[in-house]
Amino acid sequence: MDAQNNKTRDELDFIPLTRELCSFNTGVVADGNEPLFARLQEELPFNIYRVPSGSEHNGWCVQDNWRVLEAGLYRDGELVFDGLVHPLAVAQNSTSFEGKLDWEDLKPHLVTNPELPDAHVYHCIWQIRNWDRGWAFCLPHRIYRELGPGEYEIKLVTESEPGEMLIGEYEKPGRSDQIILFNTNTCHPTQANDGFAAVAMLVRLFQELAERDTYYTYRLILAPEHMGSIFYLRDRSPEEIERMVGCVFAEMPGTKDEITVASSFLGGHMLDKAFHNATRHFTKAYKWTPWRVGAGNDETVWESPGYEVPTVEVTRAKTPDHPYPEYHSSLDNADLMDVGQMTEFFGMLQRVVDTLEMNASAQRHFDGLLCLSNPKYDLYFERHDPSIDKSLTDDDEKWGHLLDSLLRYFDGTMSVLDIAEQHELPFQELLAYLQRFEQKKLITMDFTPVERLPVSRKVPRGE
Helix, strand or coil, X not given: CCHHHCCCHHHHCHHHHXXXXXXXXXXXXXXXXXXXXXXXXXXXXXXEEEEECCCEECCEECCCEEEEEEEEEEECCXXXXXXXXXXXXXXXXXXXXXXXXXXXXXHHHEECCCCCCCCCECCCHHHHCHHHCCCCEECCXXXXXXXXXXXXXXXXXXEEECCEEEEEEEEECCCCCCEEEEEEECCCCCCHHHHXXXXXXXXXXXXXXXXXXXXXEEEEEEECCCHHHHHHHHCCCHHHHHHEEEEEEECCCCCCCCEXXXXXCCCCCHHHHHHHHHHHHHCCCEEEECCCCCCCCCHHHHXXXXXXXXXXXXXXXXXCCCCCCCCCECCCCHHHCCHHHHHHHHHHHHHHHHHHHHCEEEEECCCCCCCCCCCCCCCCCCCCECCECCCCCHHHHHHHHHHHHHHHHCEEEEEHHHHHHHCCCCHHHHHHHHHHHHHCCCEEEEECCCCCCCCCCCCCCCC
């Protein structure tokens, strides 16, 4: 997968697929999940794991299938808000309520955002905290402003019944059984940037991987936020967990903000370095943050004790608390997506995969200092010379400085990625340069796989 030869934006069609996926009324357990995955299976042959509602693990509980039957707010017999106008207009997993309340008692049940006067807010906490359910309407602030003192009649009828949480898994086998995972969420109904844009992008990435011979086995997991990853990992064997050498959680790829990469828990992993290199040399604007200082999501699940799968989170979140203005609202739709930003994000992911697939270390077949400028080698980078105007750039000087250390790196202890990071050089260009040494039989390049740190084991309880 050469990031220099990406498909055109029209061929990748991120936004049309995003728009289509946003049309399904999804949730942790929801009627829209079945048609969503039926549509996704038209793109890739996903295996679907089903977790029954009522399942519990470490205090996490899978909710029942929830739906809204009627949702009206009335004043003086007149309908002032219809909770059926949008999938977000009633707080997710609300209980039923029918009765009359005065304004002061009603206000705690009205969710609105003055900064987004035309938006429905996405209220989702009761999907996770089943035991603490209440009810609420999520109404645009322009409607909220028109309300006020008086008596209101509420008719909110919801129903819950046993259902299943769906988890989609697609695996592209490689020559090795070591697994690199990619993960994003499917439970945010109608949400584009915070959800289905990343789903569309990862589907396109895996469609490209499916046509490629790879060393690693790549696995795509599409599931409800936290809940899906928690129950998916619960059911994996220790041997399978040991094969999971790294994970990428990707979301929020389509807005104007810079790319933000949050490191794995321990940092310094090959994934961390690959993202550092790809963002530094490929993206227009980026920032790197420590663990959980990005938007924050399922990396806490993959890195949790007993699994400890090194996970990098990559987003375009402005800040963890306010990733972008339309976050968790009905304004987070496909119209918000910028195809250029999504294409850049996609290209970065391609480069990361390329780096993992091609990383290698070198063993030398010579002793002493090579005269790299000799025509029989022709491997020299010009350096500054006060007697000659060579019109060198800062990048030229970086390559020249590399030569001061390069021959010592040919002892197999540093990979191409390590050297690229040490000297702030692009991985692909450095690899191509070192392959010229190999062509001249000066070195042998050996593939460098990702190392899996031992997984910790829980201590049995005492009697």
